[in-house]
Amino acid sequence: MKIKRFLKYMLFLVLIGCLSFLYSFSSIRNQQKKVTEIIVEFEDGDNNFLTHAMVNKLLIQNQETVQNQAKSVIDLYNLENNVSKNPYVEKAAVFLTVQGVLKSVIKQRTPVARVINKNDSYYIDKEGVKVPLSDNYSARVLLVSGVKDEDDVSEILPLIDTILKDNFLRKEVVGIEKSDANEYQFSVRSGNYKIDFGNLTEVDVKFKKLKAFYNKTFEDETIQIYKTINVKYHNQVVCTK
Structure with a gap:
């Protein structure tokens, strides 16, 4: 009985170790992915002041567009803050998808x-x-x-x-x-x-x-x-x- 209990315990540790390794490996690969696309969406309402191109110009990091940069170096907080500072923006959300798409959802002021x-x-x-x-x-x-x-x-x-x-x-x-x-x-x-x-x-x-x-x-x-x-x-x- 003691041997069976020991084997179960060792199997459990091995499974935990494998899951941790897979998670770590997946996380590293995900962070190494590059931003493949930038999508700008405007919430329902009057969206006449800002264009998609204008928002894209706000999504700048270190004086460069974030497209083709690694996900790990993207500072989402600063990007969102930069967009939110625009006087035509009432609120903004900037986030990365698993597929490497940088998405911005904007509500313009009315x-x-x-x-x-x-x-x-x-x-x-x-x-x-x-x-x-x-x-x-x-x-x-x-x-x-x-x-x-x-x-x-x-x-x-x-x-x-x-x-x-x-x-x-x-x-x-x-x-x-x-x-x-x-x-x-x-x-x-x-x-x-x-x-x-x-x-x-x-x-x-x-x-x-x-x-x-x-x-x-x-x-x-x-x-x-x-x-x-x-x-x-x-x-x-x-x-x-």
């Missing part, structure tokens, strides 16, 4: 508005992150002026979000201008008149008044006679011709 100032112009996304203008693509988004700093951007984001979530307002409101008095005026698609919205109090109430006014004046086609439509005041809409 602009919700374009801020226009005297000396600068840029997009902002839903989080208020600055996104530079692009030579590849011009996004059709709300135009925002009078916004001077990050605090102004943070203040206006909920207003933009409310407009974009409403089917009618999203099509009708094309521009937002902030005054020095912290009041807002809208430019619209349906005419040359302006909407004086006031400050950002009772936002939902003001939009309800505005849409009710639209329903009436669109029906009798009188809305075009006005220059401004003011919804700042409680329970009333004041218009000027």
Whole structure:
């Protein structure tokens, strides 16, 4: 019985040794494999700022492309970090497959508005992150002026979000201008008149008044006679011709 137990124990050790050797051998061969291909995938959504070629240029290590380099020398963390630093990238994942393919999965930022100032112009996304203008693509988004700093951007984001979530307002409101008095005026698609919205109090109430006014004046086609439509005041809409 002791001999059988000893033989089983030795067999177990031999199996462990063989498995360890095979794993080590396989691991070494895998690390010696070279990167055979670079694949860039964009997540679903508006993917207009970055091209596959632009991302490939970001996948540089030691001033050289990673293609044909050994898998063992690829620094995935630095490559992913380099791609993530691009202002058009919201998030990125860079990884190697067993077959030696370097794969990058990119989610691009989606602009919700374009801020226009005297000396600068840029997009902002839903989080208020600055996104530079692009030579590849011009996004059709709300135009925002009078916004001077990050605090102004943070203040206006909920207003933009409310407009974009409403089917009618999203099509009708094309521009937002902030005054020095912290009041807002809208430019619209349906005419040359302006909407004086006031400050950002009772936002939902003001939009309800505005849409009710639209329903009436669109029906009798009188809305075009006005220059401004003011919804700042409680329970009333004041218009000027």
